[in-house]
Amino acid sequence: MILQCQRNSFQKEFTTTVKSCQEVPKYVSTPEEKRTKVYEVIPEDTILFPEGGGQPSDRGWLDDEEVIKLERRGEDVVHFVKSPFTAGQTVKQKIDWELRFDRMQQHTESPTGKMMTEKEMKDLEKMVNEHIRDALPIIVNVFEENEPPPKSVRGLPEDHKGQVRVVTISGVEDNMCCGTHLAHLGQLQAIKLLSVDRGKGKGSKSTRSFFLYYVAGGRVLSRLQVSLEKESLEKESNHSITFNTRATNEQLEIMLKYMEDHRDFAHSRLGGPSGRVITLRMWEELALSLNASGCGPSKPALKWQKTWVDWKSKTKKKCLKIRHDQGRTGGGPPTQVGLSPLEERLISFLEASVEGDQTLPEAGLPPPDF
Template identity: 40%
Template structure:
């Protein structure tokens, strides 16, 4: 089945009813430490909170005034883990954390268009992807991506945004011949219901359970940050989409202003200024080491010439250092 969050990804509030409420435990990371939380698993008649899947994290939100900590999928059901029980059969209002949801929609749709164009333009297939908290990564089946290819890919994906490319959702039966024509990495073993296809007009048609924008213009912009060496001779392509690009620009500008104040130079001269500082520090360390060696030679020579005076001098210096 398709949940309400998949039928209308832009819905922020939804009224439904509680089907079941069972005591449960959840292993959860809090401040970097793994803890076991005691709570309840809630199943609803329907939901606008997306359960984790397809490389996309789950939604956060509220059922009534009860925070939802985690949402997972079990076959045709979405299971909501909460800290307080809810009465079976009661009508509840579900609210989604919209900032988190829209961010996930932007990153996921951004991944689809990057994946499609990377394959169409260069033959680089996507083998996996990760929607991270600060940046997202696409694993491409290629040992490397040339800088010129990266630039061409970034220009191509942003052109699709500029021309307001529509994104539509199709629901097909599993035996529909059209299913064989779409891109897919396979279905989960417990898949239930129709096949969901995300169709980016003229760009890509792909099986996907995630939430997406309805038009690529809602992505605002895509920035490819670069690549890293991946596993098994593959390349990880790092990217930001939409609001993450704005936050990245704001943070970069803040850092730039701080460096202007510290280095007393304009932004274009920061690299040169830091390079000069590093060379100056290296020279000072080298000079300091040379002076210490010269002092050691002098002290050793004085001790040989007058052992008593050398010992007294060393002890005096030690006392002065300790008292300081």
């Protein structure tokens, strides 16, 4: 089944009908509400794109109810929300357009390739930007189940049924793809290649896949803005400034909110062939938000990933010490160190089950007693 988000990637609102709605157990880790009901809503159609083809899920709403997760099940897309809907009910869908357009810009370019020299990367970057200036059209063709697509395209997932979408960049390539795409390459604005990395796995250097790191569209401008701000600070201090690399509480809160909104990403559950690609893109997306916050240091995505790992480790150790001190029976002075509200929220998030109404003892943490 071709979804409305695939038929019209630029549609921002859409009215459809609810096919079914059922309650599922869910544990929500927020300071305000420890447990809440969550419902699986399946509409007749949707403009909210579920994760697939190397593209993360959209963010959006059913009426005014935020969709906290999207999941493809066969031909249906399940929308997870915190309020019930009824079968046959008419609902208005809305998407976070700024996020959708950014992800379309990143998704339109392929993230894999071959190992390249610096000169080859420059030549490739020049060629791609020439295609962007030429505004080459992006054409989507739909093939019926019994109609073979072009031989130049790659295979389908095993659970795919029905029609097949083939996305063609005129004169460049054809690809089977379920994602949302731009109308022409001119909407990419520009692309900047950053680096290339040898992928993991077996195979010779000639057959192994490689990951090409890049930014496109608005992310190019965001990167440039961060660089200009750093350059300005260096000039003002006569090149003697020492940058503080410690994340601020405001940045940690932005990071945690992103993880709460993207739980599969936070818990490293983005599997499948496109899982690593999606993970890399989402770290880049989060890094841009953190760097643009204006309330702390700017770092590349890899450094922010380390910040997340270190913050989790430090907070869990602190939590274990507090619980150990609370459980002592031999007297002694009470612990003078407590968890901050943000740290409590992090611990609750780490111990919360994404799929069930139960806690997950992540990394050996005992159930909370505060």
